[in-house]
Amino acid sequence: xxxxxxxxxxxxxxLYSLDRDPGVSHKDLLRRYxxxxxxxxxxxxxxxxxxxxxxxxAVSDRDARHAKLRPGPEDPLWNAKLYENExxxxxxxxxxxxxxxxxxxxxxxxDQDLLMKMYNTFSKTPEYKTYVLEEVDNARHREFxxxxxxxxxxxxxxxxxxxxxxxxxxxxxxxVIGALKKIIKQLPESNERFFEEYLPDNDTVIDFGRxxxxxxxxxxxxxxxxxxxxxxxxxxxxxxxxxxxxIKMALVEFLYFPTIPTKVTLDEYVDISKEYSTPKSKDFVxxxxxxxxxxxxxxxxxxxxxxxxxxx
Numbered sequence: 001x002x003x004x005x006x007x008x009x010x011x012x013x014x015l016y017s018l019d020r021d022p023g024v025s026h027k028d029l030l031r032r033y034x035x036x037x038x039x040x041x042x043x044x045x046x047x048x049x050x051x052x053x054x055x056x057x058a059v060s061d062r063d064a065r066h067a068k069l070r071p072g073p074e075d076p077l078w079n080a081k082l083y084e085n086e087x088x089x090x091x092x093x094x095x096x097x098x099x100x101x102x103x104x105x106x107x108x109x110x111d112q113d114l115l116m117k118m119y120n121t122f123s124k125t126p127e128y129k130t131y132v133l134e135e136v137d138n139a140r141h142r143e144f145x146x147x148x149x150x151x152x153x154x155x156x157x158x159x160x161x162x163x164x165x166x167x168x169x170x171x172x173x174x175x176v177i178g179a180l181k182k183i184i185k186q187l188p189e190s191n192e193r194f195f196e197e198y199l200p201d202n203d204t205v206i207d208f209g210r211x212x213x214x215x216x217x218x219x220x221x222x223x224x225x226x227x228x229x230x231x232x233x234x235x236x237x238x239x240x241x242x243x244x245x246x247i248k249m250a251l252v253e254f255l256y257f258p259t260i261p262t263k264v265t266l267d268e269y270v271d272i273s274k275e276y277s278t279p280k281s282k283d284f285v286x287x288x289x290x291x292x293x294x295x296x297x298x299x300x301x302x303x304x305x306x307x308x309x310x311x312x
Contacts, residue, residue, distance in 0.1 A: 001040065001041055001044055001175055001176070001198040001199070001200055002037060002040050002175065002200040002204055002205065002209075003204070004204060004208055005268065005272075006168075006172055007209040007212070008212070008268060008269070009168075009171045009272060010036045010037070010168060010171065010209070011212050011216070011249060012245055012249065012272065013168075014029055014032055014033055014036070015216060015248075015249070016241060016242060017032075018217070019241050026217050026218075029217065030210065030213065030214065033209065033210065033213055034210075036167075036168055037200055037209070039166055039167075039168065040166075040175070040176075040200065042166075043165070043166045043168075043169060043176055044179050044180060044195075044198055045097075045100060045101070045104075045106075046104070046109075046165060047162060047176055047180055048180060048195075049101050049106045049110075050152075050162075051145070051148070051149060051152070051180075052088065052091055052092065053107075053115050054118055054148075055082045055083040055088050055145075057083075057115055057123075058084075058123075059080045059083055061080070061119070061123060062079055065078040066078070074129070074133065078132060079132055081141075082132070085138070085141045086138060086188045087141050087142060087145065087184075087188045088141075088145075088187075089188075090188035090190070091189065094192055096192045097192070110161070114161065117157060118152060118157055121151065122148055122151055138187075138188070142184060142185065146185070149180065149184065153177065179198050183195075183198075208257070211256065212257075215256050216245075216249050216252050220248065223247075223251050223252070224244075224248075226292065226296075227244070227251070227288065227292070230291045230292055240284075242273070242276060242277040242278075242281070243273060243277055243278070243281050243284055243285055246269045246272060246273050246277070246285055247269070247289060247292075249269065250265050250289050251292065254292070254296060254301075255301065258303060258304050258305040259304070259305055261304065262293050262297075262304065266290065269285060269289065270282055270285050273285040
């Protein structure tokens with residue numbers, strides 16, 4: 001459940017932390033990388049746990065309505081189908097999933113008052129009233145859960161709750177959202193270990209990510225020697241730190257990843273520079289990488305496997 005794009009961003013940020021604190025060992029940085037990848041996966045299940053806890057607020061809501069001394073006409077009919085439906089219960093009764101939740105102490109990380117506040121943002125709507133009081137099938141349960149999740153993502157409480165727990169949340173968010181929507185669409189889930197399908201694959205995490213960060217660290221002096229001739233009147237020390245890091249990473253992909261097309265690498269790092277570095281970084285990174293790519297292609301330093309991987 002990680003992409004090469006998210007791995008590149010993680011590596012960039014970790015290399016930036018190394019630049020800020022040169023005392024950090026390469027071994028420690030690799031440990032931080034492994035942890036960042038693990039937390040991306042954990043954040044998916046943390047999001048799933050939040051949804052389960054929010055749906056569980058429907059039980060308290062029902063019980064409170066039924067306990068009223070002067071109930072309204074709808075109160076005796078109110079139910080907790082949001083939590084007690086087959087889809088959610090297939091997760092609640094999943095022992096392997098619950099074991100994961102408990103080992104990560106998810107329950108201790110959440111404020112029940114905030115969960116109820118998030119529940120109340122939709123529980124008082126006409127749509128929820130209709131959902132509760134009408135007969136619905138699993139397709140409708142599924143649709144309503146997806147609607148709730150869409151609305152939760154716009155909720156500041158929800159966003160802060162996750163962002164406070166995971167430092168890479170903004171980078172991992174789109175992947176988590178896609179995976180969680182897929183999980184909801186597949187409910188009810190009969191496979192007790194279904195969530196392991198979303199574990200990051202070794203090709204992306206190790207063969208790509210770990211190699212990318214290791215080679216960029218180990219070959220830093222050699223990479224700087226390749227970059228300097230293209231800078232003309234620019235002083236390496238005066239360049240934006242992130243720009244230099246991104247150029248080094250792109251060079252590593254040019255030279256050490258024979259199956260990644262040069263054009264893909266160039267476009268990816270230009271796009272990342274536009275989002276994470278200075279307003280001028282996009283043009284600068286694009287210009288330097290384009291020059292380096294053409295020079296190294298002419299010198300035969302870049303060797304790619306397969307047709308169409310060498311694009312100028």
